[in-house]
Amino acid sequence: xxxxxxxxxxxxxxxxxxxxxxxxxxxxxxxxxxxxxxxxxxxxxxxxxxxxxxxxxxxxxxxxxxxxxxxxxxxxxxxxxxxxxxxxxxxxxxxxxxxxxxxxxxxxxxxxxxxxxxxxxxxxxxxxxxxxxxxxxxxxxxxxxxxxxxxxxxxxxxxxxxxxxxxxxxxxxxxxxxxxxxxxxxxxxxxxxxxxxxxxxxxxxxxxxxxxxxxxxxxxxxxxxxxxxxxxxxxxxxxxxxxxxxxxxxxxxxxxxxxxxx
Numbered sequence: 001x002x003x004x005x006x007x008x009x010x011x012x013x014x015x016x017x018x019x020x021x022x023x024x025x026x027x028x029x030x031x032x033x034x035x036x037x038x039x040x041x042x043x044x045x046x047x048x049x050x051x052x053x054x055x056x057x058x059x060x061x062x063x064x065x066x067x068x069x070x071x072x073x074x075x076x077x078x079x080x081x082x083x084x085x086x087x088x089x090x091x092x093x094x095x096x097x098x099x100x101x102x103x104x105x106x107x108x109x110x111x112x113x114x115x116x117x118x119x120x121x122x123x124x125x126x127x128x129x130x131x132x133x134x135x136x137x138x139x140x141x142x143x144x145x146x147x148x149x150x151x152x153x154x155x156x157x158x159x160x161x162x163x164x165x166x167x168x169x170x171x172x173x174x175x176x177x178x179x180x181x182x183x184x185x186x187x188x189x190x191x192x193x194x195x196x197x198x199x200x201x202x203x204x205x206x207x208x209x210x211x212x213x214x215x216x217x218x219x220x221x222x223x224x225x226x227x228x229x230x231x232x233x234x235x236x237x238x239x240x241x242x243x244x245x246x247x248x249x250x251x252x253x254x255x256x257x258x259x260x261x262x
Contacts (some may be wrong), residue, residue, distance in 0.1 A: 016086055019069075019076045034077055053218060065117045075078045099127060118156040133157065144212040147202040156205075167200070174200045223259075229256035 004018060022029040043068045051063045075086035100120050102108035110116050125133050137149045154160065161167055178193040205212045230252040234240040241249070
């Protein structure tokens with residue numbers, strides 16, 4: 001009954017067996033479905049990203065284990081339904097990796113990372129029956145990430161500028177068009193032009209080797225740290241903060257910035 005309690009090291013087979021047992025003996029695990037698990041898959045993914053952003057590599061193995069659990073859980077559900085099992089999950093990704101790396105497992109010559117990525121994207125259309133080079137980007141993915149992937153995919157067939165100069169020009173062009181839309185006070189036009197500006201900035205990020213989703217996530221965390229510094233100056237008293245002037249709040253903000261660079 002307690003055959004798992006005294007083991008010093010666990011294997012993949014152990015993990016699969018534990019998950020199988022939990023589905024039979026734990027009321028919470030037994031009631032889960034693919035749908036109910038979606039939120040946990042997202043949560044664990046973002047926790048892995050946060051750990052990487054923090055460069056907390058001592059904790060990364062633990063967080064990756066939490067993410068792996070979600071794969072194992074969905075695989076157990078698939079096996080119960082007679083649809084697929086963990087072995088098929090492994091088989092699919094192994095075959096896909098071999099197929100998409102002909103320069104490693106075949107005789108195709110690809111000399112740099114960009115050539116590998118271009119071949120990867122184009123092989124999806126040739127070998128997987130996709131209707132478009134732009135297919136395969138999850139609709140539920142963050143919009144900035146979608147924009148980046150769309151641009152990367154289009155670039156594999158040469159649909160992009162050859163230098164950063166025209167990218168700067170495009171950002172400036174979209175900025176001016178947004179300002180003009182604001183003058184017209186047409187909310188739909190403003191939203192369209194704002195989206196175009198964000199799309200152009202994502203393209204600029206690509207040329208600067210900056211992933212917009214990562215950059216914005218880090219900026220969000222920076223904003224939280226600095227705003228929490230302001231809150232501490234008022235003992236987290238919301239009324240006291242509301243009664244302060246913007247200049248006073250901004251002075252605390254600047255002190256927080258200075259402390260970060262000391």
